[in-house]
Amino acid sequence: MxxxxxxxxxxxxxxxxxxxxxxxxxxxxxxxxxxxxxxxxxxxxxxxxxxxxxxxxxxxxxxxxxxxxxxxxxxxxxxxxxxxxxxxxxxxxxxxxxxxxxxxxxxxxxxxxxxxxxxxxxxxxxxxxxxxxxxxxxxxxxxxxxxxxxxxxxxxxxxxxxxxxxxxxxxxxxxxxxxxxxxxxxxxxxxxxxxxxxxxxxxxxxxxxxxxxxxxxxxxxxxxxxxxxxxxxxxxxxxxxxxxxxxxxxxxxxxxxxxxxxxxxxxxxxxxxxxxxxxxxxxxxxxxxxxxxxxxxxxxxxxxxxxxxxxIEPEIIDPKDPKKVDEFKGHIEFKNVTFSYPGAETPAIEDISFEAKPGEVTAIIGGTGSGKSTILNLIMRFYDVDRGNILIDGVDIRELEQKELRSFIGYVPQNAVLFSGTIADNIRYGKEDATDEEVRHAAEIAQAIEFINEMKDGFNSLVSQGGTNLSGGQKQRLSIARAIVKKPKIYIFDDSFSALDFKTDAKLRLALKKETTNSTVLIVAQRVATIMDADKIIVLDEGRIVGIGKHRELLKTCEVYREIVSSQLSEEEIA
Missing domain, CATH: 1.20.1560.10 (ABC transporter type 1, transmembrane domain)
Structure with missing residues (x-):
């Protein structure tokens, strides 16, 4: 004491x-x-x-x-x-x-x-x-x-x-x-x-x-x-x-x-x-x-x-002499990255190497436990890699201040997390000084404007603790709007479209594509329909990359991807 x-x-x-x-x-x-x-x-x-x-x-x-x-x-x-x-x-x-x-x-x-x-x-x-x-x-x-x-x-x-x-x-x-x-x-x-x-x-x-x-x-x-x-x-x-x-x-x-x-x-x-x-x-x-x-x-x-x-000494700390990125573009590169969770017998991901470029949509797909969300957690530096390097614009993320790194990232978690307050407050969580117009614009892109307008007080409607007065899809769309209002250089979507119906999913991705023309977009998804149009699809199996390419290429070259696609789409849809 x-x-x-x-x-x-x-x-x-x-x-x-x-x-x-x-x-x-x-x-x-x-x-x-x-x-x-x-x-x-x-x-x-x-x-x-x-x-x-x-x-x-x-x-x-x-x-x-x-x-x-x-x-x-x-x-x-x-x-x-x-x-x-x-x-x-x-x-x-x-x-x-x-x-x-x-x-x-x-x-x-x-x-x-x-x-x-x-x-x-x-x-x-x-x-x-x-x-x-x-x-x-x-x-x-x-x-x-x-x-x-x-x-x-x-x-x-x-x-x-x-x-x-x-x-x-x-x-x-x-x-x-x-x-x-x-x-x-x-x-x-x-x-x-x-x-x-x-x-x-x-x-x-x-x-x-x-x-x-x-x-x-x-x-x-x-x-x-x-x-x-x-x-x-x-x-x-x-x-x-x-x-x-x-x-x-x-x-x-x-x-x-x-x-x-x-x-x-x-x-x-x-x-x-x-x-x-x-x-x-x-x-x-x-x-x-x-x-x-x-x-x-x-x-x-x-x-x-x-x-x-x-x-307890935090494992993830800022460097004593952090590097500064003059013009942050959002180019992500994984170089032979291996990571294991504490106490795990085998690595969650092993020898992962890929690039995600600005203006492109890079999707990650794979079975449960294949390491999809782990990759996103490493980019956000929620954990540090065991071996290898994660570079953003050529700089190892461990050489950047955590605050600076995350200031350029718009993150939408797998499980939408909302805070008590108004809908506008929750969207502004991504950008504290966002104007009413910016908040509305983000809600429109996230396909949330319709249900917000139907609420009694619109953007001033109260969200209960944990968002329990909203449906899963509504919470997910507000979570996406929160990332969009930030206008980041890197968008990270961790299976963020799973709570949306196919129609809303398609409309959201179409609106999002126009908004993110100069940004790097990383999408983790379970649904093939969500990532079919991605510029690059990374297929994971048991923590390793087993295929990289576009939808059509992977259908021909990657057996794991074919199995995932065939389990979700009919023969007509695949063709």
Whole structure:
């Protein structure tokens, strides 16, 4: 957790102020029993009312100072903790944006959300306690022992007998609770994971009548989390009465032995009352520290999970001295590219070489798992190649800044991803400063204008989270419009026409052809009809290129392509 404290640098003066106020509060509270002792011994016992009023007024001032220090210290510590949490969340989010898809797969979405929310909250809570008690509690404990000793050395022996028992009880409880706190975080991850899967896959779950199965799966994970949480709270609940019992036993012991000392005129009543208060202050400070140290392991577990994110070095980073492309044309060249996914036994693609030129449509087709989408992911630099080079305008993409590389690419993913907001906002995601005319033009090319005009508010119609109020084809067309409005030099379509009917597909490709005359167009498709007119078709089989050419050429020279075509088109259509 100490590693995370580097994010407190911005709040160092506030932290110092909190420590200062806690110090003042501790000193003031240590002084109060002595003042009370004075009032009892020199005022009440002697009937000196003026002395009582004078010292009582002074006691009120000290109590007021203690209260004010406590309030200000609590306010400042809360402000520091909230600010610390904000900076942590910002840094985690920024860090996550730099991760490659491999790093996201390694951490997991559910765990990432838990770390950004629950784990940071745990660290925040402990930070508040640490700032408030890390100075206050030790001063109260050590100062209380010194002040108690100054009142009566003999009675201090009572504390000497009670304190080891007190500490041993706390250590025993902490030993039981700490492992449970650590397991709570993992079980919360599991609940979040199941909940997320159920919310995202609700249609599939209902379609396959798996509601009862998923309900039981969630119930089991939730029950496991609940049982652990209850077990923790039961142990913590036992702690309070045990502590109160020990404190009451301490009070009785002090009064018992003090009464004898008073009877022998070796101790004054005021000193006994002060000693009793100092004893309670010592025990309370130990309880504060014990609660803090019980919570620290849980926060430590959370801090370790947060630190894991910061310790992961992104595999894909920008070069120290990036190259600049003066005039980006969009000429793509693969040179003997081989790539394997982490942990895979065989490469996803192997020894891939081809060119995609501006003004041409280059299509990629092949069976499932042949490496089509992998090629597009490598161009976008979502992953880095194992061997070989990917060049754009003669420059290796690893020598370009990722931001610059992607600024020239219009990417349409296989599964359309939309964001909450208006339709216009989603199209402008491709170009933030796009005019209304540019947005409309992109929607027209993407064949989306018709259904947009039919919506109540047109381009200002709201898109729900994930685009659930739109059909698959509508989402896909908006996703295509988002790429078109960017007017990129390279268009990448990852099976982006699969949700469209043949008529809309044909109209879209015809309109797109006029728009992309000077751009490089890469299309991954399952449907032969989508890529028949491409300038170049690349056929993949088990990660290797088995044919490159136009439709007619490949029908004659590539057996894999012939099989794909014959499985989709009739003899008349092929002819």
């Amino acid at each position: 100490i590693k995370l404290f580097r994010f407190l640098k911005k709040f160092r003066w506030l932290v110092i102020a909190v420590i200062g106020f806690m110090f003042v509060q501790a000193i003031a509270e240590l002084y109060l029993p002595t003042l009370m002792s004075d009032i009892v011994n020199n005022g009440m016992m002697k009937g000196d009312t003026a002395y009582i009023w004078r010292r009582g007024g002074y006691m009120l001032l000290v109590a007021g100072l203690s209260s004010l220090s406590s309030i200000v210290g609590a306010f400042l510590s809360a402000r520091v903790a909230v600010g610390f949490g904000k900076i942590l969340r910002d840094n985690i989010f920024t860090r996550a944006e730099r991760f490659s898809l491999h790093e996201f797969d390694k951490i997991g979405t559910a765990s990432m959300i838990t770390r950004t929310t629950n784990d940071i909250n745990q660290v925040q809570m402990v930070l508040v306690m640490m700032m408030r008690f890390i100075i206050y509690a030790p001063i109260m404990c050590i100062g209380g022992i010194i002040m108690a000793y100054s009142k009566d050395r003999y009675l201090t022996l009572v504390l000497g007998g009670i304190l080891p028992l007190f500490v041993a009880t706390i250590v025993l409880i902490a030993a039981k609770v700490i492992p449970l706190f650590k397991s709570l975080q993992k079980k919360l991850d599991k609940v979040n994971q199941i909940l997320r899967e159920n919310l995202i896959g609700i249609r599939v779950i209902r379609a396959f009548n798996r509601i009862d199965t998923e309900r039981k799966r969630f119930y089991d994970a939730n029950r496991d989390l609940t049982d652990t949480a209850i077990k923790v709270n039961k142990i913590m609940a036992v702690m309070q009465p045990i502590m109160i019992l020990l404190m009451n036993f301490t009070s009785i012991s002090i009064i018992w032995f003090a009464s004898k000392r008073i009877g022998e005129n070796r101790l004054q009543i005021g000193d006994m009352m002060a000693f009793l208060q100092y004893a309670m202050q010592i025990l309370f400070s130990i309880i504060m520290v014990s609660i803090m140290f019980v919570m620290i392991p849980r926060a430590q577990a959370s801090a370790e999970r947060i630190n894991e994110i910061f310790e």
